[in-house]
Amino acid sequence: MQITELDTPALILDRKKLLANIERAKACCRKLGVTWRPHLKTHKCIEIARLQMETPEGPATVSTLKEAEYFARNGVKDLIYAVGIAPHKLGRVEEINRLYGADLKIILDSVEAAEAVSRWAREHGARIRALIEIDCDGHRSGLVPGDPEILRVAAALRDGAELAGVLTHAGGSYNVKTAEELGRAAAHEAEAIAGVAEDLRAHGFKVGIVSAGSTPTLCAAEAAPGVTEYRSGVGTIFDLFMHGVGVCEIGDIAESVLVSVIGRQERKGWVITDGGWLAMSRDRGTASQSVDWGYGAVCDAEGNLLPDLWVVTANQEHGIIARRDGGPIDQRDFPLDRKLRILPNHACPTAAAFDRFHVADGTEQVAVWRRINNWEW
């Protein structure tokens, strides 16, 4: 069937762009001599994960324990849950490992957490593998390279709790303004995490995994000595924000929301669609970049950009399309039910509004892939 026959709004995934983006990430990892541990949080879909991972058993990264359970149930064993552990979740971690024979690893960044994990492992006779989270650019969680607390955290992992490695995420790279800055962020991320690993080893700790990565830094890194793996996620799909960061072309964006024209306001030059902010998400990340795309870039049903237009504003189930220059739209071009495809600011929250991807070659639907959402199972 043709995707234009779908009810709208519907989430479309361009198969060829997806495959090309995956190939590109793999090539970047080959160049760096590292393993790719794709972050699956953007799509939460086993079919896409299998196209990304080196083997059906992983490695891979997840952002929730529901993702971990879902991917483990589908055969993925080598997983990192890359959000700092809350100790009450350890029972779930252990359950996933036991039920599915998985090796789901956790991350932590304090002696308090390491002691809680060690205590839990001892009390439950369990083995839990943990990575120490490092903050390479001050943007979120983790210990700063050189902080003596890192050694204390490593030492506090005992009994069933084991040090599996170290991990960082150069989230600051999302806000760089130039290719030079991005190159520096990528080099700094790799040097920072490799340095922490070396320091731990110099103090007698065994450090297996040295994990770095974000989509921008994987795209920009020239070398990553001492790093064993990269964990990029959104770059499998790409979006307008990543285009603004300078790491993809608009033509690389594999995800779009198919919408229908449901009305017009001729006096205002508006075309109104059924793709509102619930479908596009409230993400307005491009508002802080050099080109603001509103709630999304407008393409025709074939996926060709209509560069004069943007989704200027949105309500829950209404997207309002206008010309970027404020001029009139030729209303005859937009009859009721005309299909358009809207490229998202941010692939992750847009995809999270949907329960399936309609996979397309051109406008032909070639598969429907389910995804998961939420936290409870």
Place this chain on the structure above:
Amino acid sequence: MQITELDTPALILDRKKLLANIERAKACCRKLGVTWRPHLKTHKCIEIARLQMETPEGPATVSTLKEAEYFARNGVKDLIYAVGIAPHKLGRVEEINRLYGADLKIILDSVEAAEAVSRWAREHGARIRALIEIDCDGHRSGLVPGDPEILRVAAALRDGAELAGVLTHAGGSYNVKTAEELGRAAAHEAEAIAGVAEDLRAHGFKVGIVSAGSTPTLCAAEAAPGVTEYRSGVGTIFDLFMHGVGVCEIGDIAESVLVSVIGRQERKGWVITDGGWLAMSRDRGTASQSVDWGYGAVCDAEGNLLPDLWVVTANQEHGIIARRDGGPIDQRDFPLDRKLRILPNHACPTAAAFDRFHVADGTEQVAVWRRINNWEW
């Protein structure tokens, strides 16, 4: 069980606040002498709908056909799908009416749409009831009061297509700055839609439903002569944005996201939780109001506001809590796994990240109510 035993993030609904908000909306409608046709798009949950509706069969309002199908399957018959119809959806509308004996009405605002609906009804031997959408304040869809096109749209509804009434939504009321402005918006909305109904009747059209409403205008309306019903939605739950509009207290907000402390950055004065923007939504509506709440207001597990704090920024699965004044947080107050409840900027997208409400009296869970999401079924 206690909600503090739940895995996090989890969506909490305070039962007493919910019931009080529903009582308040009903009292407003009684005062105005109108029917309440609650908009169910905020919660998409039959248990909440049954507490709102005058009868188990409605009336009610929905924003997607998936909601219409879900509520109709659960016995709701008198429904308005309050988003302009795309003609390709008429088959679904007819199917819902046929399968469940529902009276799902549509809205439209052009001769093009009215003719498409009439043609479809004729070709399928179906009866479709439609309301004409009126734009009372220029914020989105609909025909402007006094536009002669309104009469042409009414005349274009024929064969199986029937004029069921007129409808408007004073979405502009979300952006008012004073109680006086809000009062004027409420009066204007009611006068505008009642005037359109009178004009249609003067031209020989039968107008049954005269539908107005938004949460702010329902709260503010002093009288609504000629209006038959109000369709408020978010006011059943309320949120920080509605508090900023001036129509509720923070203590009225019935929805919160239960989160756990997963880390801290002492040097920055940050407490990090597992309530990121995927749970809170990317909605930053309060950024344009007099008090910006970041990604949410912070309460203790009992629901008491901690007024010095806010969720200053967020990543997909991380919420970063800081003091509003930038000062240090006493880290000893926030051990790992401490539970907090975050009040949302906007109840609708926050609830849409979850598949169920944990209904609580105080901190005791008294029920779990499922909700629906997405568009396809």
